[in-house]
Amino acid sequence: MADRRGEVDNNLRTATNLLSATSDTPRLDAELLMAHALGIDRQALLLDSSRYEVPESFVQLVARRMGNEPIAYIVGYRDFWTIRVEVGPGVLIPRPDSETLIEAAIDIARERGAGWPRTILDLGTGPGTLLLAALDVFRGATGLGVDASEQALAYARDNAEALGVAPRASFCSGDWAAGLDGAFDLILCNPPYIADDEALMSDVADHEPAEALFAGADGLDDYRRIIPDLPRLLAPGGAAILEIGHTQRISVSQLAEAAGFAVACRRDLGGRDRALVLTRPE
Incomplete structure (x- = not known):
């Protein structure tokens, strides 16, 4: 037993150094x-x-990570909020910072009372991250996830099945909110918000889909398209929650206020501006 314990722990120490x-x-x-x-x-x-012996595959897995392949792609999943999201190449990897949007939605639900939200829209759903986390919290809600990537939507549908929420979740291909009808109590959106010339770590820049990361010279291109569509999609008493880059509070707030919204900002666990909550002024 001591020998096996040493084998695993020694390999973990070596891999950590590498x-x-x-x-x-x-x-x-x-x-x-x-x-x-x-x-x-x-x-x-x-x-x-x-209890365990080191599998032969461990060395190859470490080599892949040393080549800057994202850990989530190697293991095939990322834990987010209360769910496990299956991911792979071509799909944006969920980040802990995005949990700020779910926390904000829960706080709004406390204010609105039992039964809110009944309908949820997730624009740019990717592998279903925000929608499926919200459906896990709001058990009486149904939701729609929209994405331009069929590859991402395939992951989203698989994740909905694995999490047992497929009867309450639907997904469709789309260009943000273009062509959508209906009113939603809660709209969630984590759009691309990185400026085209911004440098990223190689495990992100070399592997994750550029179309899910970059949004023009100032990183605001997609907000300019999304925000003007939100008033017609929000139900009375509804709220839209948008993820932002930590330096974008003022610029995105101005876009939202120009569209007639009252705006509040939520910070992530690191104390950085991370999400804007958009509501109609009473």
């Missing part, structure tokens, strides 16, 4: 890769590493 030049979280990455190679959850690995 990944320190690639990742901001090398130990976490090493543990996730080891758990993936073993076919177990990371928590099981941490509880008792002595």
Whole structure:
């Protein structure tokens, strides 16, 4: 037992050292890769590493991460809020910062009372991240996810099935809100908001889809298209929550106010501006 414990732990230490030049979280990455190679959850690995022997595939997984492949693509998922989202190449990887939108929606629901929201729209749903997390919270709601990428929509539908919410979730291909009808209580949106000339880490720039990241010279192109469409899509008493880059509060707020919205800002766990809540003034 002692020998096996040493084998796993020694490999984790070595992998952590190797990944320190690639990742901001090398130990976490090493543990996730080891758990993936073993076919177990990371928590099981941490509880008792002595139960396991190092799989041959672990070395190859570490090599892929050293080549800047995102950890989520290697293991095939990313945990977000209360759900696990399947992801892969060609699909935007969920970020913890985006959980700010779900937190904001929960706070609004407390103010609106029981039964809100009944209908949810997720513009640019990707693998279904925001919509499926919201449906997991708001068990009486139904939702629609829209994305321009058929590849992303395939992941979204699979994730809805895996999470058991497929009867309440529908998905369609679309160009933001173009052609959509109906009024929604809650609209969620994490659009591209990175300026075209902004430098990104190589694991993002070289792997994740550019169309889900970049939005023109100032990073605002998609807000300019999305926000003017929101008034006709929001039900009375509804709210739209948009993710923003941490320097974009003023510029995106101005776009929203020009469209007739009252705007409030929510910060992420790092204290950075991360989401704008848009409501109709009473």
